[in-house]
Amino acid sequence: MLENLQSQTTKEKPLNILEQHLSEETRELARRIDQGHIDSREGGDIGATVISVDKVKLNHKRKMPRTLYTVFGEIKVNRIGYSRRGHNSLFPLDAQLNLPNSAFSYGLQQMVTRESIKGSFEECLLTIERQTGVKIGKRQALEIVKQCACDFDAFYQEQSLNVLPDAVNKVPIMVLTTDAKGIVMRTDSLREETKKRLFTSNHKLKHRLSKGEKRNRMAQVASIYFIDRFVRQPEDIYNEFLRKKAMQKRPRPLGKRIWASVEKEASVVISELFDEAYLC
Secondary structure (H helix, E strand, C coil): CHHHHHCHHHHCCCHHHHHHHHHHHHHHHHHHHHHHHHHHCHHHCCCCCEECCCCCEECEEEECCEEEEECCEEEEECCEEEEECCEEEECHHHHHHCCCCCCECHHHHHHHHHHHCCCCHHHHHHHHHHHHCCCCCHHHHHHHHHHHHHCHHHHHHHCCHHHCCHHHHHCCEEEEEEEEEEEECCHHHCCHHHHHHHHHCCCCCCCCCCCCCCCEEEEEEEEEEEECCCCCCHHHHHHHHCCCCCCCCCCCCEEEEEEEECCCCHHHHHHHHHHHHHHC
């Protein structure tokens, strides 16, 4: 890479071409470093036998490589499997590296999930390909997002309230807030009954919905946080109306937690909010 940058040919290229080449070469360098580190683990060889959780001695060793797609590109995980007839194989290297069951690393899955919520899946997959060089099918991306979403409740319940910052104990106000957020739905994603009402109802206004009319589903959003008192004088309120610079800074929320659900009823989400407050 250094020799290429120092060559006379490269010196004549514009910056945008250099950026493109450097981006691709840097990603390839990182992929090779990643591959080299994986290879240095010697396939996860931990001896002649492995004892499974069922107390079964697995003494048949053989190489069983797998392909893994990462944020740097495709790598080969040259691993050793321990097996015995009638029992599932164990791969110590998979456990050491905390590898997923799918062909996509957790880092790449996280990237897919973050990009998918910004727009369409087509845009998401194009962004992933530009940044990583990995091509992911739409169906595979859908499965990744579904798997991430289905773990939300279990993940949230495992989070200990003891991780709240110590400063929470010094502020006097606990705030509970909840609201409904409309989600525009594709027509082909609506429930049959909702779709029927959409095509048979007559709207009162031509260009917009009137009060009480809805074309979307509602997600119930809940949040809880802690905050200090913010004592203001009449002059402070007056200046806010005039959009003048505030004389004092507002206190910032502490230990803020936000969650939402389209699937659960609003009463369930609100009940969870009060349960959370009780535990705090």
